[in-house]
Amino acid sequence: MSAYGGYSNTSYGAAGGDDGGGFMWGSQSGSQSAVKPINDESLRPVTIKQIIDAEPAYAGDASFRIDGLDVKQVTIVGQVRTINPQTTNITYKIDDGTGIIEVKQWLDADKTASETTTQTISEEDYVRVWGRLKSFSNKRHVGAHVIKPIRDVSEINYHMLEATYVHLFFTRGGPPGGDGGAVGGGDGDSMFVDQGDDARHRGYSAKGRRMYDYLQRSGNPTEGIHMQVIARETGMTIQDVMAAAEELLSHGTIYTTMDDETYAILDR
Structure with missing residues (x-):
């Protein structure tokens, strides 16, 4: 398991629900597989504004850079504004207070939309999304691996604090006296410290x-x-x-x- 800047990478590669549809471990759809192999699948907590402001990493590639680092896998938390079921996917508009972005959950051809979403999600619900950053026709969205409704409201605030913490770590470095090899450093209880x-x-x-x-x-x-x-x-x-x-x-x-x-x- 590798790391960049102390933020450990994850094997949560292209788990089911990737934007190409279906489950293929480590797969990519379309021409992306010929552009640049996946060598860092770090899961990054971000805000929607960070996604909107992210810079393209490579010409002609659907990769992005946040805080100067390649980002592919992200997790966001926000409120569902609209839900648009279609034949091949369900499109959610998610708002976290910093911006709004579309999240697409691709459907298994052998399952209905209700079977794919194991827990009922309605408009105005707060959800956590794990997925991959995508761009189509210069419009960004998240290809969801997993979408889960939030049951504990404290998770919303926790996510925003976590996203802020990681952003500050990559832009300003770890806390004074902390261990530069692990986000959070010191003796804290951060989920990024290997304790x-x-x-x-x-x-x-x-x-x-x-x-x-x-x-x-x-x-x-x-x-x-x-x-x-x-x-x-x-x-x-x-x-x-x-x-x-x-x-x-x-x-x-x-x-x-x-x-x-x-x-x-x-x-x-």
């Missing part, structure tokens, strides 16, 4: 920790591990695995791979 398994587990239930530990010990295969295997190997019931998965998904710690019952860790 071992205890830090990653902070706030998780016993079921969540058990499922996370098993996925980690199993080498976190890119194709993921099915819930039935997790239940069998950890001694948990299917109901416990489902509850643990929902908890880890809501934290952005894991994501679904081949189907809605197969999971892998979202490395940071």
Whole structure:
């Protein structure tokens, strides 16, 4: 796992729902694959204004630079203003107070829109989006991997603080006396400080920790591990695995791979 500026990269490459549609690990659609290979898939918390103001990274490529660094994978938090279901995708207009951007969630050809969105999302709901920055006809949007409704309003403020913190780290450096090799440095509780398994587990239930530990010990295969295997190997019931998965998904710690019952860790 590599890093730039201390911000660790992630194997959350082109998980299901990428802007090309369907699930292809590490794939890109169209002519992009011939332009520049993916060598940094860091997940970056950003505001919508940062996306709007991002500079093109390479001529003819749909890559962007924020704070002078290449950015492909982002997470944003905002309020849904409009929802436009279409044959091949659902387009959401998301507003986070700094700007408005379209988020496109491409549909599996074998699933309906209601089946693709496992949790109901309505206009005026606040959501968190994980996805890839895209540009089509000089108009930017986010090709969503995952869209989840926000249940805890504090997550909205937390995201804005996190995006601000990362922006300041890359533009002004880490805090005085902090460890320049890790965002956050020092002895703080930042999610970017490598404080071992205890830090990653902070706030998780016993079921969540058990499922996370098993996925980690199993080498976190890119194709993921099915819930039935997790239940069998950890001694948990299917109901416990489902509850643990929902908890880890809501934290952005894991994501679904081949189907809605197969999971892998979202490395940071």
